[in-house]
Amino acid sequence: MSHITWEAPFCAEGANCFRIGTDTEGNAYIAVTGQEDRPLTDSREALRALILEIKAGKADHLL
Template sequence: MPDVIWEEPFCGEGNSCYRIGVDGGGNSYIAVAGREDAYLTDSADALRQLIRDIKAGKADHLLAD
């Protein structure tokens, strides 16, 4: 696993908590809090756009249980 610096968990409604992190190479990471070993990585711009789309309601189906 790369050396990732994780931010504090972000918890939305319910019990879904996520963490966002970065490494020294400029890559960004997102993971479910407590499962940082199973992360998604991409460029910072790609993950920023994913977060914008989720907040805009374009990806609600991704967050359903």
């Protein structure tokens, strides 16, 4: 696995924290804080699309 540069943790209410990271090969990663050794990975474009859809409210029904 490439070296991942992690952003600061994002925490919602309570202890639900996750981190977003990227590597120099164009991959993006999401991991639960403290479990960065087991991230989900996809392209940066896929991560960008996911974030835009969440911001647009398309995941609100999951809350």
